[in-house]
Structure formats: structure tokens, C-alpha cells
Amino acid sequence: MGDILHWSQTKSEDFLGREEMKTKNPWHRPWIICISVFFVAGIIAMVVVAVVQNKPLHQKYKYGIVLDAGSSHTSLYIYQWPAEKENNTGMVQQKLACNVKGKGISSYSPEPKKAGESLKECMDKARDTIPNHRHHETPVYLGATAGMRLLKMENDTASEKVLESVEQFLQTYPFSYQGARIITGQEEGAFGWITVNYLNDYLRKASGTLGALDLGGASTQITFVSGQNLESPDNSIDFRLYGNDYQLYTHSFLCYGKDQVLKLSLANEIQSTNQQLTDNITLQDPCFHKGYKATKTFEDVFNSPCVRGLRLTQNKFVHVGLGDGEACHAAVRKVFNDSRCTHSTCSFNGVFQPPVEGKFGAFSAFYFVMNFLNLTSYPLDVAKEQLARYCATPWNTIIQNHPNVKEKYLSEYCFSGTYILTLLEDGYNFTSKNWKDIEFIKQIGDSDAGWTLGYMLNLTNMIPAEVPDTPPLPYGGYVTLMVLLSLMILVLGLLACKVFRRPTGSTQKEII
Ligand SMILES: Nc1ncnc2c1ncn2[C@@H]1O[C@H](COP(=O)(O)OP(=O)(O)O)[C@@H](O)[C@H]1O
């Protein structure tokens, strides 16, 4: 019996010991294992869901197309931005720029049908570049500038027909066609300003902005934030962007693009020769190189509403270069009229302009010409000297030095450079002191400086008046925080398990 008792005592002691072990080691209890597994799985699932749900959507872009129908040529731009970040500043980038072959759409006024067809190559390229599933939601805008403004002034129906032609053609593509129109000079200036400030990410920082100088073939624009009283309402535009108010001064000078000014200047010179406009007069031009000689018709010069007062004739004249920078400057100055200013300050032709303020980005032909002449980073005085030297270089040497540059451009760089320096100094009143505030730019990042991006941002409402709501944490910070918090919960959970188990056991014993 004793043995049995002893045996049973031992058995019961052994049994109690195992029970105690089970209480000490919670993993022996299936429900604890179950809860723990679910607990850990839940945390892992939470982190995975957070990461997957908030993962930036790579390669998912939206697109927009803008055609810049300029006076000299048309360019097509494709912009792209991450599909889920429409309102974040700095998100829209240029994906592609395509130069339409041939001249600007206004040159097709005698056969308007061809205006639309001229866009085919670039539009096909756009169709191939943008993924098919995005085609139907991709907006297409065409904005025409000074060439079409001039055509409209000359012949309203002709300009309508050209616009109809491009409209019909653009509608044959699977994109979302949003219209073809002539934009105003104010829009051209203001959207150029928005583009350069958007690309520099200046719009959300209230620290400072970049003025915009745009030189085309038929018009030129100056736009900047001015602290002065803007005396002329036509030159004033108010914007509220990302919660900041801007008062912009802007002016577009129709006929003061470099191609029209060349015509104006030639017309002045022709008139001042006091010769009858009969065949074969010779025009000695200080703005063209020595040795340059070309036969041109009077129509080439006078076929524009910018150049008035003379009959169009098919008669020819011989255009001969003199290569005299100083005389060229004097000739170019004559296209500016400084006599009449009814405001406190003017630029030229009686147009109100407050003194220039802040830094400027000068793009389009400002850049092409100054970059070709290698004058983008010199003080004004040095730039003038170098330009005079360039103008004095014989035409033969110029051709030899630049065999791959279009001869038309090449022959005109002396004139264009002189016009640019004269426009900036005598026209807009930049001085040798603030000359360094002008930066000649082609692109910012990978996007061209010009009015097209600003135009699209405005029409797609991608620059809100107020600061958009953004998540308080950046994506990386958010994921890190989620992981840390989850780990913390896990550790706390395990600790709680341990701590909770021990005191419970002793309390039970005490009660027994
Ligand atoms: N590589 C270049 N060198 C010099 N001038 C250029 C070059 N490329 C373009 N241009 C000039 O830039 C100007 C662009 O003007 P454009 O946009 O067509 O006219 P607008 O803006 O007045 O409607 C034209 O005068 C054209 O000749």
C-alpha cells in the first residue's frame, strides 16, 4: 500500500510538476499559440497592406499635348505627370518635343488645307509615344501666336480657314481635342512666366520669382512681378497660385519679334535711301556681313501689316552687307519710338513699363541667338564688343566657320544679336548693372522654357489657387513609422504576455 501510496504520491507530484511547467511555458497552450500567430500575422498583414496601398505607382503617367503654332514654325510638346499626383507642383515634365517641318501655320493661308496636314508627322509621333489606353483622356491644345495674330489683322477669313484646317486635322486623332485658338499676347507672356516659375519650383516658395523674356519671330513678351503701381490695366495680371498672390506686369509687342523687326529695319533703310523702288537698287546694310550679297524682292520686306506705307512690288533689290556693328545699332534703334510716354515710365512706343525688377529668364530666340554668338555669360559691355567683332567678320569666314548652320539664320545673327542687346538695353531699360540678372535659358530640367507648359497647367487646373492638402509625412517616413510602430506593438504584446502570466500564477497560489 505504502508503495502504492508512494507511487501514487510520486505520480501526483510528477503530474503537478508537469502542470506547473505548462503554466510556466505558455506555448504549450494551443489558444495562446493561436492568438500569437494571429497577432504576428495581423501585424505583418498591416505593414504589407500599408506598403502596398501606398506604394508610388511607377510608370503610371497621364499625358497632355500642346502645339505651339508660332509665326516661323510649329512645335508639339508632350507633357507627362504621375497619374496620382496631379496637384503637386513640379510634377509635370516634358516627355517629347517635335518640330513640325516647314513654316508656321499662318504661311498656309493661300492653301489652308495644308496647314492641318503639316502637323501629321508630329501628331503620329505623339500617337506612338503615348500609351494607347491613355489616348482618349489625353487633352490636345493648339495655341497660335503672333503669326496668326498678324494674319487675322490682315485677313480674318484666311485666319479662320487655317484654324479650321488644323482643328479638323487634330480631331482625326484618338486624343481628347480641346481646341485651336489664337492666344493673346498677355496670355503668351503670363503663361511663359508660369512655365519658368513652375519648373524652378518658385510658385510654392514665396521667396522670389523669375521674370520671363520671350523673343519670337513676330512678337516679344516681357513679364515680371512688380512692386510698383501698375498704371495701365492692360499690362496687369493678378494670380493666386498655391496660396500666394502675384501681381504681374506683362506686355507683348506685336511686330517686335526678330523677323518682323528685320523687315521694319530693312524698310526703314530702303526708305532712307531715297531711291525709287524700281528694279535693282542696292541696299547697303550695316547689320549684314561684308561680302554678303543677295537679291530679294520688295515684297519680302513689305508683305507684313507691321511694315506700312509702301506698295508691294515684285521688283528686286540687291541686299549688300557692310558689317558695321555701330551703324547697325543706330539703324536698329530707329525701330523704337521713344518720343511719347504718357505714363511715369515707359519701355518704348509709349508703352507703360515699371523699372525691371529681380531676375529674368530669357528664352526662345533670346537664347538661340545669344547662345550661337556665345554671349550668354558676359557683362553687357563685353557682349557689345564681341558682337561688333562678330558683325565685322567677313561673310566668307562666317560660312566657313559654320558649315552646318542654316544660311538664313547665319546671315541674320549679327542683326538679331544687335536687336536683342538694343531691345534689352534701350527698350526694356536693363543696364550694365542689372545685366547679370538676365539668364539666357533654353530648358529648365528637361522641359523647354516657353508658354506651352503654363498654358496646359492652367487649362487642366493643375496649379490650384490654394495649397493642396498633402499627407503630413512623406512616403518613406510613413512606411518607416508604420514598421516601427508595428514592431513596438509586437514587443509590447510579448512583454505583456510574459508579465501578465507571472503575477497571475503567484496571485492564484496566494489565494489557494
Ligand atoms: N536655331 C535658331 N537660331 C536662330 N533663331 C532661331 C533658331 N530656332 C528658332 N529661331 C527663331 O526663333 C523665333 C521663334 O519664333 P516663333 O515662336 O516662331 O514666333 P512667335 O513666337 O513670334 O509667334 C523665330 O524668329 C525663329 O527664326
Ligand SMILES: [Ca+2]
Ligand atoms: Ca514663340
